[in-house]
Amino acid sequence: MTATTPDHGVEAAVHQVAGRARAAATELALATRARKDAALHAMADALVGAGPEVLAANAEDVAAAEAAGTATAIVDRLRLDVSRVAAMAEGLRDVAGLPDPVGEVVRGSTLANGLELRQVRVPFGVIGIIYEARPNVTADAAGICLKAGNAVLLRGSSSALRSNTAIVGVLRRAARDSGLPEDVVQLVPGEGHEPAKALMRARGLVDVLIPRGGAGLIRSVVEESTVPVIETGVGNCHVYVDAEADLEQAVAIVLNAKTQRTSVCNAAESLLVHRDVADEFLPRVVSALQEAGVTVHGDETFAACDGVVPATDEDYGREYLSLDISAAVVPDLGAAVEHIRRYSSGHSDAIVTRSQPAARRFVAAVDSAAVLVNASTRFTDGGEFGFGAEIGISTQKLHARGPMGLPEMTSTKYVVTGDGHVR
Template sequence: MSEEFLKVARAAREAAAELAPLPRAPKDRALRAVADALEAHAAEIVEANAEDVERAREQGTSEAMIDRLRLDEGRIRSVADAVRQVADLPDPVGEVVRGSTLPNGLELRQLRVPLGVIGIIYEGRPNVTVDAAALCLKSGNAVLLRGSSSAYSSNTALVRVMQEALAATEVPAGAVQLVPGLTRESVKELMRARGLVDVLIPRGGASLINSVVEESTVPVIETGVGNCHVYVDAEADPRLALEILVNAKAQRPSVCNAAETFLVHADIAETFVPMALRALEEAGVTVHGDDRIARFGEVVPATEDDFRAEYLSLDIAAAVVDSLEDAVAHIRAYGSGHTDAIVTRSQGAARRFVSLVDSAAVAVNASTRFTDGGEFGFGAEIGISTQKLHARGPMGLPELTSTKWVYTGEGQLRTSEGTVIAGAGC
């Protein structure tokens, strides 16, 4: 491991130990200081960002991508406000998750504690740098940030401003660190930093996430790949199904909780599919349908790849299925375990679908677009986990914590006959 990397990782580790025992008030003060500093230094951040934008333009990056990269004073104000909102959220650390007095008198409590050092690997927008740092600090964690090389100047400036602001607070400035270097090597170092980093959260496309999962020896929380389904049951209200389908697909096609496939029960296909093809066409959506969908209108023939695709665009795959169980089998085979919806008037069908679909979220008669930390009332979100360990679905502040068991006694000793109290026999 490079000296450069070890230096920031160790600094984060030391800061984590100092930060972990802090109660809420000093953490909130520090977050507000960070927000104020971002606004006060907006001009220098915009200047650093201009370098990234210019470099992107020279490299022929699309205007849409450049817009995602760009920071102006208005956007920096929004970023600062988001930090203030995190400060307003309750502190998960110290929450007593479970507790009891054991039969032998030991007082047992399970407390939420910070994870320690969290590594975040992300693409795209520089606002993630600040959002992720704020969520980690609030939950008592130090953070190692490894953003996109396209935003390196912006991220460097943002982290410098945050560190300077923290230096005047009780939160150690070392708790926010940018991973040095622009190459793949620095991502590899992060993935091999077992013992220095407690968890890695990759945020980005499927290939980034897969490579981290394959190569990391640090525990990983997978986020965000969403091949979401809408299943229109035989007992669905066709108009309700139509509105849910169009909303799930087209309201914001670039996000992970947008629908990428719809499945229609054969018994309702004749009614529903022609309506759906018309409505989707009106919404500008291209349908990639199987043979049984194609009977009802013109579609692009669907391949296996279409059913696996996370389009993130105005495209959707479609198939007719013979039963709810076949819909579930399709979702198990092709889905990504993010969010899958059923539209049905049947209580029994809803119950079976909820029970059989093995995904982070299951929606009944609602758009898939609601799988979101904000919508769930978490106040903020670090990502949406599609794995089963530790956290599943939208991750808020409690998902950035671990727990610690504490038991307090008066000299409890364990013997083969049960507990005795020290000194009691004397």
């Protein structure tokens, strides 16, 4: 079977669960906030109660991953323990405490002819999520989608199949016991890549797809899907240190952006420095980064510092997700913007400066989902933004951009109310 030849048996199985999700979404759209919140609390309690079952399934996944020689960092993302299960449950309770976006009036007015016009938030209907490794995403995604009135089809990686199966089983039972259709949460059946591809082709049954994972996964979903996709964030994030920067502040921001957590999409991967402060700043920042274990891949000016590795063009376009950073000296702010426009993934880019004109120009010229002034790129996060929950960070420009909270899991429709009006 080639990649271009659908497996009709797999496709039929995926369409079957998608059809059940569509029916569940129709019922869920009528559910009150109280009913949805009660289900979320029941799911949280059920996860804690079923902790031994979930952890036993997860232990099998972890053992299989370790036997296969999977990288330690990936195994750590896969691994669950009592505290991580508790955190998943607490995340569901947190979502229950958030305002319900469904029914929110985005804008409204009374037209000159007396018609009342309202644009209101409504659920998408059925959301498919394709993701890698971390089984905590299973509960997070289910909770966020349910709160926004959507049924969800979850396609995790095969490495977490036992864990995800156990978690989804718990969530489905809790939904049913709360009076909601259990099919508001389902795993996409089957193994290998074909079920995910069938999900990507389920246009008309699935309203939107959200990929969460590495660049390869995201690119595959974006390029191969016939279902609309919200593209989430590969993060080649930049910090630009301007000529008017507070250099002590700049060192702190660069260190936090790069080292506070390296394996996330909002970690800084590239450092740009204005040439007017390079002589003073480069020795300080390189020393600080190296003390933190960071390898600097720099241009000729940076390479004059001990221990700096000469950078290639490929380095400037990389999302390292490790203790590595590319670095270059630029002649001015315009060159910094040009560099960012060439290499940035459009996720998060920051400027460090005391100049308001420089900050305003940077904000206007850099076309990314988040642009930060005198702040670490690590702040691009739904929790840090006060959204309370996040499904991912969108780097596209349609519908949702940046951290996606509950409102981004909805569409809108217009409600027009008249009194016998005819045109």
